Amino acid sequence: MRGVKRISILLAAALLFGCCLLLLSPPTTAGPDATLYVYAVTPLRARALEQKIEESMPGVDVTVFGKLSDFKTALEANPPDAALSPRPVLTSLNRTADLQGMRAGTDAEQYLLVSTRPLSKEMLSSLRYGMVDLVERKSLPRFVAGLLGVNDAPEVQRVTKIEDLLQLLQFQTADAVLLPERFRSDFESKSKMTFTILSLSTAKVGLVGVTFLSERHSIENAIRKLPKHVLADLGVDEWK
Helix, strand or coil: CHHHHHHHHHHHHHHHHHHHHHHHCCCCCCCCCEEEEECCCCCCCHHHHHHHHHHCCCCEEEEECCCHHHHHHHHHHCCCCEEEEEHHHHHHCCCCCCEEEEECCECEEEEEEEECCCCCHHHHHHCEEEEECCCCCCCHHHHHHHHHCCCCCCEEEEECCHHHHHHHHHCCCCCEEEEEHHHHHHHHHCCCCCCEEEEEEEEEEECEEEEECCCCHHHHHHHHCCCHHHHHHHCCCEEC
């Protein structure tokens, strides 16, 4: 009997100890409350930008895509709660910006025409261009023609990263590239080449915006609270 009683006491003690551990243990964290897909023109690697955004948005599962085609495929296959991308990308998806990124009071940024050769407006239709993809392959030449203010769609080499534009000029794969003005200093500092730079009044591209694909309340507040350094990586300083 004493043996049985001792076993019962040990079992009771073990059970009590287990209950105490459960009470002291922190509650398990539920899965993400919301999902956000991002495609942005930035010098940062997709994973680096993803980590910066996700760290600033607790409870939101963030995926940053390095290729526009992957971004569009994921949107169709597994739609998120919200998607963030340059306005031309949203337009190509037949989506509008529910939140529009702004910088210095404007919703568009200047793109510069950069080349290693002399440039003039008269020669724009005959050049080969490089540009980070914003509307996918078939539509990009016509999109570039609009930025150049010309009627004929030129030959365009699309790339996935800003640094790839420099390689196009180095290897003469393109005669000129279209570069967001905010990257000019960094672009020039990474090369010993001498550049001719032309700023066209027609070369304006809509900044990043956010489109909500489900209930926006769960994620809008988190997006609006993104810190300034993350907004700067996205090319904006506030939301409208």
